[in-house]
Amino acid sequence: MDRSWINLSRISDDYERGVEEFIEIAQRHGDSAKYRGKMRCPCVNCLNGRILDVDEIREHLLCDGFLKNYTTWIWHGELVETQTVTEEHRVVKSTIEDILDDMIYDVGVQTLIILSLVLLMDKVY
Numbered sequence: 001m002d003r004s005w006i007n008l009s010r011i012s013d014d015y016e017r018g019v020e021e022f023i024e025i026a027q028r029h030g031d032s033a034k035y036r037g038k039m040r041c042p043c044v045n046c047l048n049g050r051i052l053d054v055d056e057i058r059e060h061l062l063c064d065g066f067l068k069n070y071t072t073w074i075w076h077g078e079l080v081e082t083q084t085v086t087e088e089h090r091v092v093k094s095t096i097e098d099i100l101d102d103m104i105y106d107v108g109v110q111t112l113i114i115l116s117l118v119l120l121m122d123k124v125y
């Protein structure tokens with residue numbers, strides 16, 4: 001799917017269409033049901049770390065911009081495209097997602113990543 005609109009000017013029609021397309025896909029495939037209709041905001045400020053209403057997300061994406069390198073929408077129902085994903089990796093990924101869900105509001109994202117890695121090491125070794 002062409003997602004080059006992410007790099008277009010935010011006042012262009014194509015960018016606006018892209019945002020609507022993103023919202024539609026995210027609502028259909030993402031875990032918005034889990035957040036009672038809300039979802040992660042992929043704008044340059046929220047970085048998928050905040051869970052907001054669709055209207056707020058639309059506003060952020062139109063005013064602030066879409067995260068440039070976020071072209072595989074893994075936080076919105078898309079799988080990471082790699083050939084080497086094993087069952088074990090999937091389990092680890094969902095574990096990290098659960099931890100993120102529980103703690104994202106309490107701890108800074110960086111601390112969280114370190115924490116996730118520590119837990120990950122615990123699992124592997």
Ligand SMILES: [Zn+2]
Nearest residue numbers: 041043046060
């Ligand atoms: Zn945002």
